[in-house]
Amino acid sequence: MIEFLGDWKRTGYCGDLTAADIGSSVTLMGWAHRRRDHGGLIFIDLRDREGLAQIVFDPEVSKETHGKAEDVRSEFVLAVKGKVIPRPEGTVNPNLKTGAVEIVVSECKILNPSKTLPFTLDEYVDVAENLRLKYRYLDLRRPQLQESIILRSRVAQTTRKYLSDNGFLEIETPFLTKSTPEGARDFLVPSRINKGQFYALPQSPQIFKQILMISGYDRYFQVVRCFRDEDLRADRQPEFTQIDCEMSFIDRDDIIKMMEGLMATIFREAKGVEIELPVPRMTYQEAIRRFGVDNPDLRFGLELVELTDVVKGSGFKVFADVAASGGIIKGLNAKKCATFSRKEIDDLTEFVKIYGAKGLAYVKIENGEWHSPIAKFFTADEIAAMNKAYGAEEGDLLLFVADKPKVVNDSLGKLRNLLAKNLGLLDKNNFVFVWITDFPLLEWDEDEKRWAAVHHPFTAPMDEDVDYVESDPGRCRAKAYDLVLNGNEIGGGSIRIHQEVIQSLMFKMLGHSEEDKREKFGFLLDALEYGTPPHGGIAFGLDRLVMLLTGSDSIRDVIAFPKTQKGTCLMSEAPSTVDDKQLRELGIKTLAK
């Protein structure tokens, strides 16, 4: 039997009840989370978005109401009227926020039944993710996911308030926009009215926010969806959300200071954590040298050690040859890991091979000596010098990689993170920020035989490097900065080029012909000539930020309706084929598969 709401009005959330409500009459509505039927008394945990409350059906209070409770199953939707009472002595549940009280139900309506669920909503079983994604509406009922989604809302609201309070205007930019070269692959949207032409979904509102600066809006922000048609990862979805900001008449330090304040406010309001300001800064060059990556996790040490000079003249041919051919030798000291088995070291070796390393040399420090297949190639002086560089102590495991700089830094940088994880050095409740600055402006793309922007083509070179953009592109540094939290890049930005001459030069360096750049970026180049203020900005990845705030392992766990690694939605079954009629209207033919 299905009953109607009628004139019943909810008086509050189940999860908000406290001892202060004792004695009051309440009307609650929610889902039957669990039912405990004693034949006489029936207990049901009624659940809504704020939590659980125990409601009690006593045949002596109402035989009819008790009879209804006998029919209730998991996830039935109920409305109940009753009185809040303290729980009898000895039956208080300290594990429940509302555990001091319960509701004696006098009237009950079964608003809707539910089929038996495909999986249980309790926290004791890890359900396969494909099932969770297919039945996302059920998964979203689970308290853990619910808490993450609610926290995400709080972060977004805190962001809007902070930025509004600091004079930023929230301005929307188009989703149907123009495809541009550079950067990620675009998602395309066919134009029905202009057959054969396409809009692109924005990879970010980059050009539009710069144009808003040119238009004089001075401070802009948006919590905005961005789209990139690239392969997925645990921290990458094809559509994701940025906190996008831009400011005029400022320099790098102004932005950094403003945005540190935003982060501190978010962590205070959403998490109750105080972030110490200012956030430390580190140059890109230092990050690569000490950690091998531009997003170092500073919650732990295990820093990389430079050994090239020590071993380049050694009798170990592998190292000497690498050094002679422009490669480098670096290592890291896995403290107290000399106990690692052959298998464990083999696993580490396989791991570094993923990043192109040919091998992983190792030394165990046992009984004050080197135990290693490579020990025999080194003189006592060389060993002493390496011990000093590593800070080697009894029981340590020294690891070495020799190769091109990129391979060495990549593999050791990732190995450092793996070791920290395996050694239990990662505390999810410890939040360590760092700004990475002074990125290179351009890097040589070996595949395409051209220079490519490290950040994006609108990023300004450092003032002192401007004169070398054309003559020595590799030495130029950019006015770019990333914010890194626990080894994750959670934001990045730059001071932009605001002079047409320099912007044109940049496009030239990136190999765009005059014609090409007019077609692709003409409107920006035009706009730059009508009085562009110095400006710059930043964008934060809201999904990654919330992932870290909630201790989640994937941004899928902080997005209400995420996609699988193949870019599908298991709930809606997108993407899908469409009717021929739709294709005809768009002037599109699909190729046979």
Next chain:
RNA sequence: GGGGUAGUAGCUCAGUCGGUUAGAGUGCUGGCCUGUCACGCCAGAGGUCGCGGGUUCGAGCCCCGUCUGCCCCGCCA
């Protein structure tokens, strides 16, 4: 495009060396139970071992292919 990993009851998993009737817990259904809270007790139902092919007297298990989820490389200014 590539590497790795998983797929057995609704769910979470076990399944020995290739061997007879594929198991457990939980959920579900029915019965009992007035202070439980992952309630308890009793009984019952429940299987395309992802899919296709092969080897074999015999395949959940071995081989080949394929699909799907997840992790990673490439890719992601």
